[in-house]
Amino acid sequence: MGAIYLVRHGQASFGAADYDQLSERGFEQSIVVGAELRRRGVEFAQARSGSLARQRDTAATALKELGSDVKVVEDPRWNEYDHVEIARYHAGGAEQGDDSRAYQKALDVALTAWCDAGETGPCGETWPAFLSRVTAAVHELAAELGKGENAVVFTSGGVIATVCGALMGTPAAGLVKLNRVTVNGGITKLISGRGGVTLLSFNEHPHFEAEQAAMLTYR
Template sequence: MPVIYLIRHGQASFGAENYDALSDLGWEQSRVLGRHLREQNLGAPRVLCGAMRRHRETADAALGALDLPREWHTDPGFNEYDHQSLMQVHWPESRDRAVVAGWMAEQAQPRRAFQARFEEALRRWQRGEDQYPESWPAFRERVLASLYSLGNGLEKGDSALVFTSGGAISVAIQHLLGLDDEALITFNRGLINTSVTRLLVNTGRLRLATLNEHLHLSGDLLTYR
């Protein structure tokens, strides 16, 4: 039975000028993931990446550790939602990084406070209260379209590695488990960097086999953001 491995990217550079680049820790997480995947009997997997830098860098490091060619098909359908535009609609001052840094410095638990504010922005986006470059229904539909297109193209014994983001993986989980929109936030909050979520493919139908696998990570390598 074909298997799709949905892989969340390594730790990105939170708070840096370019969030989309992997941190040093993110690169190491990705290499550790690749070494772990050597044990999975992948054969010659099909490899897909979203179009974001953090997806490509995670794939580059993991495939190198797997001793596989650093080659993949880019599918923007697996891109993350635009978190910056969501925050800027909800909190216009967040366009100024200095304002955000000052606000976080005032918080007793800065990352937790920022996460709470970001989740408010996500819920506002899901309710469709404002204009966004991409709506919640459009985001969900494009992720699922790419996922099912991949599944329909796999044959018995095939495997596919998909390097993507937490939001896209959460959409897949929400859809396959028949959950409400809040599931995006619940699962996105708990998905670990370079975790693996496995889907089984049976005549074009997808089934969730495992969720948020991360036994390859421990100690400081285990991060959520």
């Protein structure tokens, strides 16, 4: 069986004018991810990244540390939902500010409302459209893998949470409940075989424990 490794991007610039930039810690986390993949001895036949800067930079940094020359194919289907727009329409325009916990609480409410609104929601991308694009991306990638081949995808927490929720039969609940606990640089592993795609592990992050514990972040 082949495997698909979903890697959440490193820490972005929460509270800054441009969130879509890796922080200094985000780059450091990306190096640690690359070292962890090297430690596992995984070889990748395919690599994907969303088109967001934080995803692309995580991919480039981690793969350089891994020592892999696999070509990263950018695919916007791996991009995160538009949290700013969702907060605007479903959380009264909640802003990031400096309190990440307060913002996460408001975002949870907004995401739930976004899912409940379905195809009639006011956002440019509705929940059903988001769900459709991310699940299509993972199944298409799985279909491209040869026997025993592995792929790595550098994406975002909401995408990973939705994919995992969908594989467990509860995509909306997965988005809200799993999204809030995904760590920057966490690794989720899917298995692709005759029976389709199966979730094997979610949000692995032992590479951010022990001497690297200070590197652990959620946003």
